Every structure is written in structure tokens, then in C-alpha cells.
Amino acid sequence: MATDNRTCSELLSEIETLRLRLEEAEETLHAIYSGEVDALVISRPEGEQIFTLQGAEHPYRILVESMSEGAAFLTSDGKIVYCNKQLADLLQVPIEKLISSPLVDCVAHQDQALFTGLLKKTNIKTNRGEITLNTGAGNKLLVILSCSVINLADNPGVGVVVTDITERKKMEDISNTAYQYARSLLEVSLDPLVTVSVDGKVMDVNEATITVTGIERDQLIGSNVFAYFTEPELARTGLKKVFSQGTVTDYPLAIRHVSGKVTDVLYNASIYRNPQGEVAGVFAAARDVTAGKLAEAKLQNIALYARSLLEASLDPLVTISVDGKIMDVNQATLAATGISREQLIGSDFSAYFTEPDLARTGYQQVFSQGTVTDYPLAIRHVSGKVTDVLYNASIYRNPQGEVAGVFAAARDVTDRKLAEQRLETNLYYTRSLIEASLDLMVTLSLEGKIISVNKATEQMTGVTRTQLVDSDLSLYFVEPEKLLAAHQAALTHGFVVEYPLTIKQGSGTVVEVLYNASPYRNQSGAIEGLLGVARNVTEHNKTEEKLRLAASVFDHAWEGILITTTDGTIVNVNEAFTRITSYSRDEVLGQNR
Known part of the structure; x- marks a missing residue:
């Protein structure tokens, strides 16, 4: 038997090891038994080898790993305990970097409060948010985040499913854009357009x-x-014909406006279907043919149409050849010139205008440029009457694409010119009234700068119109702050009246005035500035002061004073009179002296 020469200390160390x-080993076995271990890594001479342990949860893990959505299990404080590869791919971050990191770090700043709120709603079994x-690549990823409360081995946490909706949102944006484009086409149309349900109810207009019926959209639908x-x-x-045949063309009807006005129209309509292919209703378009409904609705020949x-x-319409000769005219041209079509x-073309050379220059300009717009001319009628017009003209081509002539349309602007002249006259009249006024009149910007003045303003301030315009009105007042207060009151209350300045x-020299001011507005109703009017009351105030002085002398004189009419009737007495005569004022008023 071999002798063990190790010391007691060495033996105790080995026992501890x-x-x-x-x-x-016991902890490892316990982990395996309790399902806490998914795989074992065994070191062998030929290298490390991984052995996986399968339990009842194995199919679910495979399911999670094969999901197209990202999935993760978070601790109650939001740290990632587990995530699948799809989530790592969506976030473009390696799984090992995601594990143990807070998922909120991957949430855009503006949505972090929403994310935290979703995690905190533990009283709701499942909740979601966008x-x-x-x-990791710095891109933005729009997702729907679904959260569920999960307890694993008595460890509370949150299960998270992340669904990428970026493409769906793009499709929604495309769909919305397409809808808005289609809606814009509908709204820009000058023709009344309407969709009608299978039971004849208006679905959209x-x-x-709205214009042709005089009825609001919400009432029509x-x-x-x-x-x-x-x-x-x-x-x-x-x-019924549309539903039975699929379409109708040039169907004559007349729309009645709420005012009683009738608009003759030709309807073109066709059925439309829902995504399942079922007839959902009718789309109808009406063309206004009031001005020329006679035989136009049934004309098939393009030339006749x-x-x-x-x-x-x-409007007078005319076609002109390349050498300036009239090729065709309409009835309005005959009426404007008083000359028959044959003549x-x-x-x-240029012979029927007050300035033939200007007319010739105009149509030549069309040939060189392709179009002219609002070209001013004046047509002379055979009776001598002159009609001011604006011509719009463009070249037209034959089927071979060659320039065949010019088509020109004239819009009668005689009434407009008369209106402009009346407006100019009214403006001149108004200006004359302003200039004739003895009161200071100014228009001011919101900043208090003078925009325009009248002659009285120059006289009251002693400053020329040129110097006054663009200057600050408050510069010409003894107490500028009072003027500013008056302007503020006018803006607040809509006006200020007889404000003493x-x-x-x-x-x-100083001039005492009573100042009136009110705001003026533009066509949109927004306040653009102030109108100010000041009346010189200097002499009036002096007269009132004299009257007050005279009244004071009358009341406080020691001599008895009475005032009578021309026939001797007493109309007033002072206190001295009452004291001297012992007659009260009421006793003597109306008496004849």
C-alpha cells in the first residue's frame, strides 16, 4: 500500500476543493431538474460540444423563435431577460447586447412616456400601443407594441410582442395620398359629381x-x-337604367336650385362595385348645357358639337388664318360688330377694331409665341358703338400638326371698365370730401405710423404731408402716451369718441382737439390699422371759458343783476338781487319788471 506523505493542511485543502x-454539481443537477438550463456545453478532446435539453416548453420556444414578430420577456423594471432573433433583427442589435438592457433605450424619445405607461398597466391583461x-443603424421603426403580464417561476414580468408596421404605414400613406388626389380631382371639377346608393340616397358630392343645388354637403348626403x-x-x-344597363350617357335632366333657378344638364353615369364585386351604387357626372341645350345633347358629329x-x-369667338383673314365666327361676334357672317x-380680322394695327400685332404675336392672354382691344360696331374687350388667343393645328390658324375669344369688359371708372370717381369724390374737411383725418398702421393725411392735418400740425407720411403720429401731440392710450382703447372696444388731446x-402753438378713432379691416376681416379724426376745439374751449367766467361774475357780484327778454320778462337773477329785494328767484322768474 502506497504511503500518502501529504500534510494535514494539504489534505484539508483537497477535501474543500x-x-x-x-x-x-448538485446546483447544476438542480438547475437541470427545475428546467432552468436549456443546454449543456461539454469539453471533449475534439472540442466543445453543445447538448440541448428539451422540456414541455420547447415547442413554445420554437414557436417564439419562428415568429415573424419580435418578442421579448421583460422584468418588471423593463429589462430584457429574453428576446427572439426577429426582435434583434428589427432593432439591428445583436441579441447578446439586448439581453439585460432596458428596452426603453430603444424607444424614440417622444414615445418613451407611452412605452412606460404600457408597461405599468399591469391591471390590464393585454394592452397595445403604436x-x-x-x-442600431440609426433608423426609425414604427411598430405596434403589445404587452402582457406574465409570471414565470413566480417572477413577475411583461411579455412583449413587437410588430413592424412601417410598410403598412407606407401603404396607408400611399392610399391616403391616392384618396386625396382622387378627392382633389372630384372637387376641382366644374361638373356636379355625385355617388348614389342602390336605394337612391346621396352618398357623396x-x-x-353644392353650388348647383344651393344645399350644403351635410344636408345632401x-x-x-x-x-x-x-x-x-x-x-x-x-x-334604374344605370343599374340595369351598367351605364347611361347624355341623359337629360334639370337640377332645381333652392332659389328656383333651373340648370339643364346631361348626366353620364355608371355603376361601381365594392371589393367583393357587388354593385355598391352609381357614380354620376352632370354637364351643364343650359346655354346651348337644343340639339347639342344628341349631336354625334364632333364638328357640329x-x-x-x-x-x-x-363671348365673341373667331378663327383667323395664317394671313389674318377671318375663317369662322360665332353669333356673339355678329352681335358685337353688327355685320353678317357672310361679310x-x-x-x-383687324378691320373691325378701333386700332387695326394693334389688332394685327396681337394675332401676329400669337403665331410667334403660341398664345396671348388678356390682350386689350376695342371692337367697333357698324352703329359706332365701341365694346372694350380682352382677347385670349392661341394657335390651333391641323391633324398633321401644322399651324392652321388662330382661335381667339374676346371677353366684354365694358361693364368692368365702367365699374372701374365709377370706383375711381367714387374714390376721387371720397378723397375730395376728406381734403375739404376742416377736421384732421389720418390713416395709421397698427404701429401708429401715418399712412395718409388730409390738408387739415398739415394745417393743425404745421408739418407738410411729405414729412407726416411714415412718421409716428404721437410725435405731434403734447402727451403722446394719451394718444397711444386712445388707440389701444379703439382697438379694444372698436372705437374711441371725443378723446381730449x-x-x-x-x-x-398748441391746438386743443377732440379725437375719434376706430380700426379698419381688410377683406379678410383682419384689422390693418386705425382711422383717426381730430376736431379743433381750441376756440370752442376759449368761448366756454369766457362763459364760465361770465357766469361766475354773475353769481358772485355784490350788485343785484337780473336778465330779461326783450319784452321785459325776467329769466334769471343773481343771489345779490334776492338779498337786496328779499324776493326769491322762483318768485320773480317769469314776472314782468
Whole structure:
């Protein structure tokens, strides 16, 4: 038997080592038994080998790992205990860096409060919210975060499922953009457009429909579509025809406005279907044909249709050849010139204007530039009457693409010119009244700068109009702060009346005034500035002071004084009179002396 020469100390050390190894082995076995170990790493001569341990939860782990969504288990304070590969891929962060780190670190700053709130709602079994995550690559990731309270081995925590909705949001944005684009097309249309349900109720309308009926959108939607036509039964028949045939074209109806005005229209309509292919309703578009409804609705020839459009126009329309000759005109041109169609066609276009050279220059400009807009001319009627017009013109081409001539339309602006002249006259009249006023009149910006003044302002301030404009009005008052207070009161209450102020002139003269002010507004209703008017009351105040002085002398004189009318009737006495005569004032008033 071999002799063991180790010391007692060495033997005790070895026993302690064996005891620790046994303790470690028992802890490992306990972990395996309790399911806390998923795999073992065994060192062998040929290298390390991993042995996985499968338990009842193994299929669930496989399920979590195969999910397309990111998943994680968090401690009650939000730290990641476990996460699947999909979450790591979504966040573009290695799993080992995510484990033990707070998930809130990956949440965008603006959503961190929402995220924390979701984790704290432990009284709700499952709750969710839409938040933005920051990826490891610095990108933004829009997700739906679903949270559930989970207890594992008596350790409370939160199960989290992260669903990437970035692409879905993009599709929603695309869908919304497409809808807005389609909506814009509907609203920009000048034709009334309407969708009708299978039971004849209005489902949607555009702005043109609101205009032609005079009824608001919320009143139209859900109402009976037939109610807005002069012949409801004819409209009902048309709708049935769409459902039975799929479409109708140029169906004649007349829309009645709430004012009683009737608009003749031609309806084109077709059914539309829901995603399941079922007929959901009818989409109908109405073309206003009031101005030229006669035979236009049934014309099939493009040339005749175009002819009808030309003749229906109230504006003079003309086509001009490349050498300046009239090729065609409409009825409005005949009315404007007083010349028959036969005489006009083939004649020189420029001959019917007060300035032929200007007209010639205009159509030549069209040939060189392609178009002209609002070109001013004046048409002379054979009677001598002149009609001011603005011409819009453009070249037109033949089927081969060659320039064939010019199409020109003239808009009668005679009434507009008259209105402008009346406006100019009214403005001149108003300006004359302002200048004739003896009161100071100014318009001011909101900053108190003078925009315009009248002659009286120059006289009261002793400053020229040129110097006054753009200067601060308060510079010309003895107490500028009082003027500013008056302006503030006008802005607050809408006006200020008979506000006593004093104007100082450069010569040292002062002018006492009563100041009125009120705000003025632009077309949008926003206040743009103030209107100020000051009346010179200097002499009036002096007269009142003299009267007050005279009254004081009358009341305090030692001599008895009475005042009578021309016929001797006493109208007033002073106190001295009462004292001297012993007659009271009431006793003598009205008596004849």
C-alpha cells in the first residue's frame, strides 16, 4: 500500500476543493431538474460540444423563435431577460447586447412616456400601443407594441410582442395620398359629381353639386337624390337604367336650385362595385348645357358639337388664318360688330377694331409665341358703338400638326371698365370730401405710423404731408402716451369718441382737439390699422371759458343783476338781487319788471 506523505493542511485543502465541486454539481443537477438550463456545453478532446435539453416548453420556444414578430420577456423594471432573433433583427442589435438592457433605450424619445405607461398597466391583461423604435443603424421603426403580464417561476414580468408596421404605414400613406388626389380631382371639377346608393340616397358630392343645388354637403348626403330635379320620376328612371344597363350617357335632366333657378344638364353615369364585386351604387357626372341645350345633347358629329359650343358662347369667338383673314365666327361676334357672317368670313380680322394695327400685332404675336392672354382691344360696331374687350388667343393645328390658324375669344369688359371708372370717381369724390374737411383725418398702421393725411392735418400740425407720411403720429401731440392710450382703447372696444388731446406745432402753438378713432379691416376681416379724426376745439374751449367766467361774475357780484327778454320778462337773477329785494328767484322768474 502506497504511503500518502501529504500534510494535514494539504489534505484539508483537497477535501474543500472536492466539497465545492460536489456543491457545484448538485446546483447544476438542480438547475437541470427545475428546467432552468436549456443546454449543456461539454469539453471533449475534439472540442466543445453543445447538448440541448428539451422540456414541455420547447415547442413554445420554437414557436417564439419562428415568429415573424419580435418578442421579448421583460422584468418588471423593463429589462430584457429574453428576446427572439426577429426582435434583434428589427432593432439591428445583436441579441447578446439586448439581453439585460432596458428596452426603453430603444424607444424614440417622444414615445418613451407611452412605452412606460404600457408597461405599468399591469391591471390590464393585454394592452397595445403604436410607438417608434430607434434601430442600431440609426433608423426609425414604427411598430405596434403589445404587452402582457406574465409570471414565470413566480417572477413577475411583461411579455412583449413587437410588430413592424412601417410598410403598412407606407401603404396607408400611399392610399391616403391616392384618396386625396382622387378627392382633389372630384372637387376641382366644374361638373356636379355625385355617388348614389342602390336605394337612391346621396352618398357623396363635390363642391359643384353644392353650388348647383344651393344645399350644403351635410344636408345632401343621405337625402333622396331624386328630390333635386324638376322631374323626379325621370331621374328615378335614369337611375334604374344605370343599374340595369351598367351605364347611361347624355341623359337629360334639370337640377332645381333652392332659389328656383333651373340648370339643364346631361348626366353620364355608371355603376361601381365594392371589393367583393357587388354593385355598391352609381357614380354620376352632370354637364351643364343650359346655354346651348337644343340639339347639342344628341349631336354625334364632333364638328357640329364644336359648332354648338362656339355659338353658345356669349363671348365673341373667331378663327383667323395664317394671313389674318377671318375663317369662322360665332353669333356673339355678329352681335358685337353688327355685320353678317357672310361679310365677316374672308375679310381682314383687324378691320373691325378701333386700332387695326394693334389688332394685327396681337394675332401676329400669337403665331410667334403660341398664345396671348388678356390682350386689350376695342371692337367697333357698324352703329359706332365701341365694346372694350380682352382677347385670349392661341394657335390651333391641323391633324398633321401644322399651324392652321388662330382661335381667339374676346371677353366684354365694358361693364368692368365702367365699374372701374365709377370706383375711381367714387374714390376721387371720397378723397375730395376728406381734403375739404376742416377736421384732421389720418390713416395709421397698427404701429401708429401715418399712412395718409388730409390738408387739415398739415394745417393743425404745421408739418407738410411729405414729412407726416411714415412718421409716428404721437410725435405731434403734447402727451403722446394719451394718444397711444386712445388707440389701444379703439382697438379694444372698436372705437374711441371725443378723446381730449393737445397737438403741438413746431412754432410752439398748441391746438386743443377732440379725437375719434376706430380700426379698419381688410377683406379678410383682419384689422390693418386705425382711422383717426381730430376736431379743433381750441376756440370752442376759449368761448366756454369766457362763459364760465361770465357766469361766475354773475353769481358772485355784490350788485343785484337780473336778465330779461326783450319784452321785459325776467329769466334769471343773481343771489345779490334776492338779498337786496328779499324776493326769491322762483318768485320773480317769469314776472314782468
